[in-house]
Amino acid sequence: MLHFAQRPLNPIPDPDAFAEKKQLVEAALRLEEKPDAPLTISAVCAEAGVKESVFERHFQTVDELRPAFYDLTLEQYRMLTGATTGYEDFSFEERLASFYYILLDALEEQRAFVQATFSTRVRSQSSFRSGVREALRDLLTDADVVPNTNQLVTGLWPVHEVLTEVTLAIIRHWLHDETPDQEATTALVDKLVAFVAELVTFRGVSRGVTLAWYIVQNDSLGLGRLPIVGRLFSRQ
Template identity: 25%
Template sequence: MTAEQINDKIELCESAMDLILSEGSFTIAQLSEATGKTASQIYSLFPNKKAITEYYYPSLVIRYSAMIGEIEDFESYTISEKLSNFIFTTFDMMEDRREFVEDTFEKMVFKKGCNSEFHQEMTALFKHFFTTDGRIAVSAGFVMKDYFYEFIAREYLDIVKFWLNDDSDGKERSFALTDKLTGFVEEVVYNKVIDKGFDLAKYLISHAGLAKNIPLFGEWITSWFNDNEEENKDE
């Protein structure tokens, strides 16, 4: 799909949101009048009205991805800062359509889990965040598989649901939860302790069998190193 088609889809979706919030619903004729696009043009991008409304959620990620280029030094952000920025920005975006989000988030996104387009777009964005961050510990690569990014995306959905029901002043509990979760994720993937252990294992084993001279620990470290070497070969 071209960038122009994506922009057209977002425009149609946003116009549909305006009509829903002002009129309670919309027709293709109303959408055509609001956007200047013919019915055939609309149907070339969306198969039906339901698809137009459901596109609101993945469009949040697409719009956010476009915003990244406008954020100065975004690539220098830590993984916690990138995740928090995404979460807080989408909070603001959804607040503008809060009534629609409250009515549809559960059925259009939350219950679908990994099967929603929104979840898939988020998973791809989060994967980009992690795989382009040079501060990620080498050992974190053992857990940073597709299921890891899907898990982070699922946690985000839980945060949105929490945010929708948060009655604290200024949604402070939602912001605190976000800070704690993103901080924890950063601690896990930036922690170099296991990396250092792996380096120690390589040193002990490569220097004339030094590991064998360390009772118990030496046996364990040799076994651990050999197991990880085999896993790396298999991959």
């Protein structure tokens, strides 16, 4: 059987640091809604009810606060899944669904802000897109829920890129979804998750790779003479 090195998952954020950053970001967003309110470090800290040393622990300038909202949604996802009892027993489909719904719930907390900034430099100044890709890559290469041999496909960066773009498209759909409780988005996510899960966990990929490994190991078709194929299947 083939074995692939498991990439370490992103660490769970520190809850105290997350709470401090969220306080500051939410304070900045509230100040933006107040006419003539200054957006300075002192004003933000006063609004958040924290000392300036807390700000200095996480940020350098107030310009970082608005983009940081997007990064915090992904930290919130990692914290919640890390704290969910029994998450290690979730199937791939359940984990992917959790990713989408936790992410959308986090964005919902500042829906008006997201509607105003998602397609602007504010969001692009954050690491949100790369964070989404990393989260999806972690899911697609998790040996606990994705067969090792399937990772010959799910571990490829184009797969991560495509699913990242699909995720951004879902968020754009959600932003314009006027159905009650965003029912259209929920239906779309459910269908997408079921479709991706079926592809990712399809056992036919595993069986096909196992067959290929057997053929090469036994040199049934003389494929062992091909250098790339021989190296790929040279180890169990």
